[in-house]
Amino acid sequence: MQRVSRLTRELSLLATEPPPGITCWQNGQLDDLRAQILGGVDTPYEKGIFNLEIIVPERYPFEPPKIRFLTPIYHPNIDSAGRICLDVLKLPPKGAWRPSLNISTLLTSIQLLMAEPNPDDPLMADISSEYKYNKQLFLLNAREWTEKYAGQLRTSKPLEEKIIQSETSTSSASTMQKRKGVNISRKEKKSRPDS
DSSP: OHHHHHHHHHHHHHHHSOOTTEEEEEESEEEEEEEEEEOOTTSTTTTOEEEEEEEOOTTTTSSOOEEEESSOOOBTTBOTTOBBOOGGGSOTTTSOOOTTOOHHHHHHHHHHHHHSOOTTSOSOHHHHHHHHHOHHHHHHHHHHHHHHHHOHHHHOHHHHHHHHHHHHHHHHHHHHHHHHHHHHHHHHHHHSOOO
């Protein structure tokens, strides 16, 4: 019962006062949530929209939610399955989860980790060494992955539909102009005296 009331309160707060660049909503059931994090400005993830899955356990808030990225991301602390290496996502003694933390705080912590990776506690050793010793290559790869997997056209269906609609209306408008152009040229031909 405590879990339900707490989750309801947290979701209400996330809907009315979400942290900057973060959205979170129910995915059918109360314990199955989805979130989106916008890539931070001046990071290789800028303009990317990253989708996350949040599974809330029965013992929440005494046990942390299980959060993973659904969108592939090139990051030393996030593996290819989307698992995140972050101390607040684990119970003590190895982790720093406390019942006073909430989903909003966790998502903000993940957003911060995206902006400031921790190469000394990696899940992806090769990306971590690239981050430490060849930062330019890391930034290039992370930007490429962001464009490929987290580009706004790929992840945001409503936005994609708007773009398709505007393209359709633009192409139909240009077709109308062509038709008008054809009509005008016919009228001009009719009004010219034949020589």
